[in-house]
Amino acid sequence: MTDNAAIQFKNVNYSAGGTHILKDITGVFVKGKITTLVGPSGAGKTTLFKLCNGLIPPDSGEIYLHDKHIDSYDPVKLRLGVGLALQDATMIRGSVRNNLALPMELQGKQLAEEHANELMEVVDLDKQLLDQDAKEISGGQRQRLSIARTLVNNPEILLLDEITSSLDRVSKKDVENLIMKINRDYGTTIIWITHSIHQARTIGDYTWVMMDGSLMESGESGLLDNPENNAVNQFVKGEVE
Amino acid sequence: MSYLTLSFALIFVIIPLVLSKTLHLGLEKDTLVAAIRSIVQLLIVGYLLQYVFDAENILYILLMVLLIIGAATQNARKKGAAIKGITWKLVITFITIEVLTQGILLGLSITPATPQYIIPISGMIVGNSMVLSILFLNRFTSEVETHENETELILSLGGTPKQAIHRQLTDSIKASIIPTIESQKTIGLVQLPGMMSGQIIAGADPVQAVQFQLLILFLVMTSAIITSIMLGYLSYPTLFNQRMQMLVGKNNKV
Structure with missing residues (x-):
């Protein structure tokens, strides 16, 4: 067991629909740090997140959260502690407020107006939007709302899947700063899937490079400057999509 | 209703058969099967019910x-x-x-x-x-x-x-x-x-x-x-x- 591990994978495999999606993944996401996760589409990055949040079980191998096996956690408590914001930023039927209040409502609580306003401010969303239909807001606003919604539970680990993909450059920078602030102020472990090598390099303390379901390289983000693996090198140079 | 009277009701099976044939709808077989199944199934049920009712x-x-x-x-x-x-x-x-x-x-x-x-x-x-x-x-x-x-x-x-x-x-x-x-x-x-x-x-x-x-x-x-x-x-x-x-x-x- 690694002492500084927030999440540790040991020989994890996962298949679905006859496809071997994750192949023998072994590695560590370091506690209190930002790890960026890069790799071409279909590398298994989102599936890895779903395993961390306990949404799907591995076929084989072990996953440890802090120092305990993931299966020893109550599923609800596990998911409250491991926040997940996916790229599609799915919204439930109702207003922005309904979506923001969802995590609290699921626990039988109510989201105070003050808290709602605070969260909207954190992700730089106008408070006026609270009563608007969530289906009517833009893709970028949806991504911000999705981040705010994930923050409601104050998770110890935050899994962010391409959360800045629909944002313009300025907004992207704001969200990056926000996530770095959360990491700094609360010691939240951040794991961030991104398609941008630049973002992975600048935001991440550590980086995982995944390709075709395998963890090709991992280590400090500087590895992206000079990858050992030839396939990773090609990917970093933009020769593999 | 006698069986003879009921047999006149078959006109209502012949009509769709003729129409299907004339307009090449290809429904003749299904219509015929449906009609035969209805007759057989309902008659069986009818006799079965009569038996059950009598037996009490x-x-x-x-x-x-x-x-x-x-x-x-x-x-x-x-x-x-x-x-x-x-x-x-x-x-x-x-x-x-x-x-x-x-x-x-x-x-x-x-x-x-x-x-x-x-x-x-x-x-x-x-x-x-x-x-x-x-x-x-x-x-x-x-x-x-x-x-x-x-x-x-x-x-x-x-x-x-x-x-x-x-x-x-x-x-x-x-x-x-x-x-x-x-x-x-x-x-x-x-x-x-x-x-x-x-x-x-x-x-x-x-x-x-x-x-x-x-x-x-x-x-x-x-x-x-x-x-x-x-x-x-x-x-x-x-x-x-x-x-x-x-x-x-x-x-x-x-």
């Missing part, structure tokens, strides 16, 4: 009701193939409906405890439950598939399977019950219900026929809502495992 034996009544439940289950289960143990869930639902409705009818002496009442009413109620089950299962399976991302979102935020599937469940229950409610709103205005028409044709007092029809309508309403709710609450837990993970869907194993 509780065992035969039970057997007939079980036969009705078995046939309804067989028909409805295909629509819920994705739901584990759907056969038993349907059987339990139909038995509950049957026990509840007949319990009230017989317990409060609304209808006499004779096969002439028990069997046809059971047929109507279980038949209606079967249609409701099919409507519900069709809708529920499609709702689960369409809103898989929402289910996953709620689970990922610490929701329970019941919370995650609640919207799909209530939408499917509502959607399956609406046709029953809507058809009851216009009953008697657009068409006379089959049972009532049959009684009137057979010479019964129309008011008496209406009273029986109302009884059936209320039973249908109750059985509709109970069928959908029971089937829904029996079905949704099978979509998840003990770790609150979805077992069906594009992202998952099954």
Whole structure:
């Protein structure tokens, strides 16, 4: 067991629909740090997140959260502690407020107006939007709302899947700063899937490079400057999509 | 009605056959099969009922009701193939409906405890439950598939399977019950219900026929809502495992 591990994978495999999606993944996401996760589409990055949040079980191998096996956690408590914001930023039927209040409502609580306003401010969303239909807001606003919604539970680990993909450059920078602030102020472990090598390099303390379901390289983000693996090198140079 | 008179009714089978042939609709075989099956099945049921009515034996009544439940289950289960143990869930639902409705009818002496009442009413109620089950299962399976991302979102935020599937469940229950409610709103205005028409044709007092029809309508309403709710609450837990993970869907194993 690694002492500084927030999440540790040991020989994890996962298949679905006859496809071997994750192949023998072994590695560590370091506690209190930002790890960026890069790799071409279909590398298994989102599936890895779903395993961390306990949404799907591995076929084989072990996953440890802090120092305990993931299966020893109550599923609800596990998911409250491991926040997940996916790229599609799915919204439930109702207003922005309904979506923001969802995590609290699921626990039988109510989201105070003050808290709602605070969260909207954190992700730089106008408070006026609270009563608007969530289906009517833009893709970028949806991504911000999705981040705010994930923050409601104050998770110890935050899994962010391409959360800045629909944002313009300025907004992207704001969200990056926000996530770095959360990491700094609360010691939240951040794991961030991104398609941008630049973002992975600048935001991440550590980086995982995944390709075709395998963890090709991992280590400090500087590895992206000079990858050992030839396939990773090609990917970093933009020769593999 | 004599068999000779009934044979004249075959004109109504010949008409679609001729039309299908003339217009090359290709429905001749299906029409013929449907007509022959109707004749054979209904005649068998007719003679069987006559035997059961004459025998007045509780065992035969039970057997007939079980036969009705078995046939309804067989028909409805295909629509819920994705739901584990759907056969038993349907059987339990139909038995509950049957026990509840007949319990009230017989317990409060609304209808006499004779096969002439028990069997046809059971047929109507279980038949209606079967249609409701099919409507519900069709809708529920499609709702689960369409809103898989929402289910996953709620689970990922610490929701329970019941919370995650609640919207799909209530939408499917509502959607399956609406046709029953809507058809009851216009009953008697657009068409006379089959049972009532049959009684009137057979010479019964129309008011008496209406009273029986109302009884059936209320039973249908109750059985509709109970069928959908029971089937829904029996079905949704099978979509998840003990770790609150979805077992069906594009992202998952099954």
